[in-house]
Amino acid sequence: MQQIAYFLLTVSVLVVWHELGHYWAARRCGVRVQRFSLGFGPVLLSRVSRKTGVEWAVSAVPLGGYVAMDEGRSSADDRTAASPGHFSAQPLSNRAFIIAAGPLANLILAAVLYWLIAVVGSTATAPQLARSTEGSLFARAGFTEPVQVLSVDDESVLSLRDASMRLLSRATARDQVNVRVRPLGATSMDGKVLTLDFSGLSRADIDGNILSRLGMVPYAGPAVIAEVSAGGAAAAAGLQPGDRVLQAGEVAIESGADLASIVRASPERALSLTVLRAGQTLQLSIVPKLSAGSVRTGVIGVRFTGPERVTERFEPLAAVAVAAKQTWDMTAMTVRMLWQIATGQAALSNLSGPITIADVATQSASFGLISFLSFLAVVSVGLFVFNLLPIPQLDGGHLLYFAYEAMTGRAPSERALLLGQRVGLIVLGLVMAIALSNDVIRRLPAS
Structure with missing residues (x-):
């Protein structure tokens, strides 16, 4: 339930912000917006603004949202006779601006989040x-x-x-x-x-x-003990918080991970430890206990300092440059990775779907607000890039049609639009199937 809640929160925040970009641009260009919905499907709650006439709604399926604009006539030849409030009656530059405003809103949100994180500071x-x-x-x-x-x-x-x-x-x-x-x-x-x-x-x-x-x-940090469990092998051997383990037998211990690895491999077998305590070197003998799990490993009952x-943390002005660089770097890396996946230079297993997003959202939230905001920024950049892909169902597909119209002076034919919709559905279906498959495979136990 927690994963579902964080997934819905992530999707709602990022998609609503995306749709607010479309909404703002449409209103700026004088296009009539009929409905702004949080979610899809049947409308559960709605309220019509007396000032703007926009219906603000909450719908049954909480996976995103949409902005319904007055489309008007779709024919390029009839566009001059259509009402100026119709989307289709707008000049090409305005229509492109309205479509591009959604992805750009996600990019701006990522930059703002990175700036906020830089100013507030993070550990x-x-x-x-x-x-x-x-x-x-x-x-x-x-x-x-x-x-x-x-x-x-x-x-x-x-x-x-x-x-x-x-x-x-x-x-x-x-x-x-x-x-x-x-x-x-x-x-x-x-x-x-x-x-x-x-x-x-x-x-x-x-x-x-x-x-x-x-x-x-x-x-992982030096092998300095932060806590000793009562009744454990470490307590029996005389280890204390603050002790630093220097050697296990003849093996030098550089970090807590080094000692943990040796302990796991030595259940019920005596180990000689060289320990530094208050400036003095001590020799202690310890016998790791057998863990309660199904795998035969040793445990001694300590926690290291880490x-x-x-x-x-940055001053507000300096944080602008930091946020701009982080946003650019993340965008460039996302574009590069998608290109390499598309061209076979990177594995398809790099694609992630809603299950992985829910997992990472929950994990990031468990580390605190700053970690969750950083996660939102990364996903927001991903939405910016993904929505600009030249697939008909996405904003990038609409911009591709507008580019064709700009070059030829006419909109794509109905047949071309229908074919594009079918091809786009197939492509998106394949991408989602691969992403969901990767999500499921990641959850399977390692053999």
Whole structure:
């Protein structure tokens, strides 16, 4: 129910804003708007504005909404005789403006959300990476020890999210990128430059969590214990909050994830731990207990402090440039990904449908308002790009017809419009089927 609620909230906010763009542009051009509906299907509630004559309605199917305009005559030859309040009687430039205003509203909303997030500020994970997976692209580039990411192509980064977005953009573009890093704990401020070459990525590489597949591993923070569970193996061994685990046997422990991996593989087997406590080094022996799950793994009952956190906040004027860049980067990456999917350069599994949107909406909301607003901005950019695709049922399809009219001086024939509608329905049906299939596959348990 929570997922459904957040999905409906996401769709309602973004689609209503989209339709408000059409509504505002139509009113600016003098077109009569008959109804503005939240949702589709039978009208449940409605109210007609005495001032504008617009019927504001709530309909039964809460999946979006629509603006019903007075279409008037559809024939280009009769347009001059039609009422100026008819959509079809408007000049071509006005009709294109009204149609384009919906997607543009989504783009503006994304920019406003990014600006608001930048001004209010958000807490994010520090731009730190752990030792990369052996043999991976990141490992071959030199990410073989925990590092702090300082810049990507000479642009400084403030958070792991920032660094990830820039690297993801370069990866989908199959570019080469220079990353300046500094080993964690190093005193030098200059660091060193590591070069990631994404030019050789295959279609299979551009699939799912791309950076993780290529060996990028976020640093989980040092193995500093934040909490010890009563009655657990850690409590029995004498571990305390604030202890930092340096070694497990002869293996150096760089992060809590390193120790967790060793513990999981060592149920009911004694481990020798080297621990730093209040400046003193201690040797402790611990026997991980067998977990209660069906898989035989070890547990010791501790929680680690986690990765370092940073705060991103900008002055209102500086936030304008930040928001503009984020909006541009997200738009460019979305367009690039769709193009690569369409041309077979990226896997179809990158398409997501309503189930994934509901999942991510719920997850982002669980992290707080700022996280949810960031999610809304990403989806709003996606709606902007998707609605401009040259498919007849979408705004991009209407703009394609208008482009034809501008070049030929006449509107497309009824036969062409009907054929376009049929082809568009098939294309949209296929896209939705693929997206829903991907959603279902993601939910299936891994074999």
